[in-house]
Amino acid sequence: MARILLHTCCGPCTFYPLDRLRAAGWEVRGFFFNPNIHPYQEFQRRLEALQAVSEQESLPLIVRSDYPLEQFLRSVAFREGDRCLICYTLRLEAAARCAAKSRFDAFTTTLLYSKRQKHELARHIAENASKKYGIPFYYEDFREGWKAGQARAEKSGIYRQLYCGCIYSEKERFFISPSRRRTARKASDRFPAGGDTE
Template sequence: MRKKILLHACCGPCAEYPLQELLKSDADITVYYFNPNIHPIEEWKRRLAQLEYLTARLGLELIVDGTSEPDIWIDWEKQGKTNRCSMCYESRLGKTAAKAAELGMDAFLSTLQVSPYQDFDLITSIGNNYAEKYSLEYMASDFRSGFRQGQNMAREDGLYRQKYCGCAISLENSDFREKILRDLEGLAAQQ
């Protein structure tokens, strides 16, 4: 029987390389968009749109969770956490594992593991914990060597490539903050 895999995806560009690699295997792949951290909502929609384009091009099913709770990431210390990014990984991997179990899948993983800017070992550890909880396999996959290739693939696909991680604090800290805010204002005006 073919292995059923749920791939958590944070955006289209980060999904490019992992999907290229996963599609080499004889597995059923479903893509899952659950990114409540992304601020503001125009950015949440923009990242989803890129992923919709990519999954449609590849003929893959995309499941979208509409949760958008960026304020939790602004006030993250009120959640009693000591590490904002750990909270972020926990949130997304926990929900992905639960969805994979609900759908009767065998395994799950995340495009977060393509980015050299994320904490690969922490994501792996959190993924393994949720895999144990739900009796699934966590496919800790070191896609980082393909990060640049994936970004180039996204450029060729004409995808928008974001310049900040996603939460409001990462936007504030971005070197491109002013340009991003101008772009987002333009998007908001169109909606």
């Protein structure tokens, strides 16, 4: 049976790609390397969620125990607008390198499952990593199973994160700028609490 290395960003995003790959006849092994997840406690929480999925689904894992947060931040500094490109490159090149070294037949990534990721960018970077390390990249648009995968994750009761991973995405998810706050305040003046504000 052909072996594929599945780069896994987190537990919830693993269900659907794993089912699809197994149905297509692959022997799957997960690979966790995500120094883009901040802070460290959040990183640990997501890894634990993936380990729970691994146990539940009998998915063997390769976990990179290093956490080069400093390398991630240094690569992104002053290029924050390109941070997803840098982030995907760091992670997908690590997956391709590991797959080539461990003689897998191909590699792929759960980043192709999330509707919140830059799908075409992730695909392009994985294709480049494939050429660079001489290991086939398996492409599939796993987003088609978004709803089914989300339902499984919810049912399994594992931790589901609220932001993409890096501190920048955490800010974008929760920070409300003073101007947005003012607009929200004006709206709530017009619509009293309990009214239909959105």
